[in-house]
Amino acid sequence: MLTVGDKLPPFELSACVSLEKGKEFEQITHKSFEGRWLVLFAWPKDFTFVCPTEIAAFGKLNEEFADRDAQILGFSGDSEFVHHAWRKDHPDLTDLPFPMLADSKHELMRDLGIEGADGFAQRAVFIIDPNGEIQFTMVTAGSVGRNPKEVLRVLDALQTDELCPCNWTKGEDTLDPVALLSGE
Template sequence: MLTVGDRFPEFSLQAVTSLESGNEFETLTQASHPGKWKVVFLWPMDFTFICPTEIAEFGRRNGEFQDRDTQVLGASIDTHYVHLAWRKSHPDLKHLPFPMLADTRRELSSALGVLHRDGVALRATFIVDPEGVIRHVSVNDLSVGRNVDEVLRTLDALQTDELCPCNWKKGESTLQVA
């Protein structure tokens, strides 16, 4: 599995970026959002139970990521057509403000090292700095959803470029080396 300090792998994937007829899909790459931090989170597959709770929460909190100059990208092994069908049919996913990447050939999940032996992506989250370097990785068991508050807290800490103690939150003092 790729880890902190590794470069996020190159990719070129179809993504659902809109529900507007004729403009639903776009090809995105690792260079599609230059100069931005990225939060890339993977889920096992569409039309499941835990996944939409996570995806919807990232969607509801997207403005907080934008306030931190961060682009959220979600991905699973499903096709862009399946992503579109799920977005259209699930009320919590209809108005997602971030792209859903289709890692159909499992290239991204394999390059990241988060492809489960059952052929689906693990529930993984990567925070990537503007230079394309992975600064945080977390992977949950397939049965446990992730915590978007913790992703935001970790992003805030990384963006201070200072020493942040346990349970540090934005606005609190960082550690000073004497």
């Protein structure tokens, strides 16, 4: 699995971006949001149980991520047409504000190193800085949903360019190593 310090691999994928007729799909590449932070997360497959809870939770925080110049991108190995059908079918996904990428050939999940032995994407999330470098990774068991608020907290910490203690949240003091060493 790629980790902190690795570069986001190049990709070009179809995505379901809307339910509006004629505007349902777009091509999204690793350069589509160049110069911005990316929050890239994968879920195993559409029409499941844990996945929509996470996708909807990321969607509810979309504006907060956007306020931090971060673009959310979600993906699975399902096609853009399956994503579209799921969005139409699931009330929590109808107004999803970010692209659902279709990694039908499993190229992105393989390049990221998150294709499971079962052929499905692991439940992974990556925060990528504006230079395309991975700054955070997390994978949970397939039965355990992620906490998008924690991903937002980590993004806040990364954007400080400071030392942030355990459980630090935006607005709190960061660590000053000089003051700590001098006993202040």
